[in-house]
Amino acid sequence: MSKFTDRLWRELERGHGAELEQMSRPAPKRRRRPQLLLGSTVALAGVGTTLALVLGAASSSPAFAVTRNHDGTITVRIMRTSGIAGANARLAALGVRARAVPVLAGCSAPTLTPVRLGSLRDQAVVARALLAARQAARKGVLNARIDPRKIPAGRVLVFEAKRAAVMVHAAAGQAVAELPPACLAQGSPPCAVPSKVASGNTGNSGATGDSGATVGAPAACKNEPPPSSLTGNTGNSGATGNSG
Amino acid sequence: MIGSSRDTNLATSDSALAAFEEIYRRNVDVVMAYFARRCAEPQTVADLTSETFVRAAGAFASFDPGRGSARAWLFGIAAHVYAGHCRQTADGRDAAARLAGRRALETDEIDELAARIDAERAGRELIERCSQLPALERAAVELVDLAGLTPKEAAAALGVSRVVLRKRLSRARSRLRKEHHSDE
DSSP: OOHHHHHHHHHHHHHHHHHHHHSBOOOOOOOOOOOOOSSSOBOHHHHTOEEEEEOOOOOSSOSEEEEEOTTSOEEEEEOSGGGHHHHHHHHHHTTOOEEEEEEETTOOSOOOOOOOOOSHHHHHHHHHHHHHHHHHHHTTSEEEEEOGGGSOTTOBEEEEEEOOSSOOEEEOOOOBSSOOOSOEETTOOOOSSOBOOOTTOOOOSSHHHHHTTTTTOGGGGBOOOOGGGGGGGOOOTTSSOOOO | OOOHHHHHHHHHOOBHHHHHHHHHHHHHHHHHHHHHTTOOOHHHHHHHHHHHHHHHHHTGGGOOGGGSOHHHHHHHHHHHHHHHHHHHHHHTOHHHHHHHHOOOOOHHHHHHHHHHHHHTHHHHHHHHHGGGSOHHHHHHHIIIIISOOOHHHHHHHHTOOHHHHHHHHHHHHHHHHHHHHHHO
8 A cells, every 4th residue: 555545545434434334344235136027017006906915934035025126116025924014114215105015814904995997008907917916926925016106196006915825816906095004904895985085194104004003094995185195205216226 | 455364354344444445455556547547647646536435435335246346336436536527627617626625645645646647658548549439448448458347347337238348348449459550
């Protein structure tokens, strides 16, 4: 080392040493090659579909994986029910308005608001999504690819995640307009008459929806707020990548 | 310098500071050489080298070793720093900005840097010969043939695929060879 480089290092250490000490040593971030889902991107949110997917039995593999793909889509894989909270936290950290919600027998929360699928194109998207989900379910995992840009403003995409035998169940649900409940009841009928959501319910920043604090809250039977209410939470910034 | 015992210590440390120091010590010379091939003033080389590592320290949390080597990452930052320097120079803001924030060099530091600039003369000449090449080809030649990056690292630093990098590198070398023969 020369005098210049030694001196430069001392200055760097003085200026950034404390900050660097707080960090952990960078390690290669786990990267899964996103599975090619049948059809194309599962643009679930655009049509508001709820999927109930089969979760496999426990294994030694990671419980979940949330991967940002090069095309801006997000791949969510949940291998065990214990991975739901982690996957939701990761989605929240990425600013993606999508949540997996477990389906539990004793859950008192109502099911999600049903939606009528409008166009043939929407129906085709749903069909592709379901096909992809079925494929994934055979492997015992929840596997979905989401395009966050296609989630309508003011909506939260909800995946029903339940551990079942074989079937992939598709409910004619809707990407909800409020904080998703912490759980969904098994087999409960959809809400008959949606009502308005309080305008103050604008949050989808992760903590509440993931924590289980809203168990039993009748959030999912309410109508959607104005579309602008969640638009502040659309960014997907800063997850990966080396700067420079 | 990093000796073997020091390397062992660094390798087992979880501290980002230790990791960053390791990266710094392994790469500061090549980063400095990168700027020495472009600038004839020791003070400018010092400023740009400092700025590169200051930016790298600030962005270290976002560095992902899985996406490329530390050297490639640093060269990516260095290229941005140099581009910013060129823009400032073109705008006439360079002198004032540098005078405001620059750290004065001591005489022996100036000598060291002047020697480094001198040592990079051949590289500077090659870069001048490459001036007619497209920017990507020029950058590929410099990173691989002068800075010693592997094609994979250079591709990561330039944000292109390895296939593209290899094609551009091959094309650039071929053009330089032709130019060289025609000069003879």
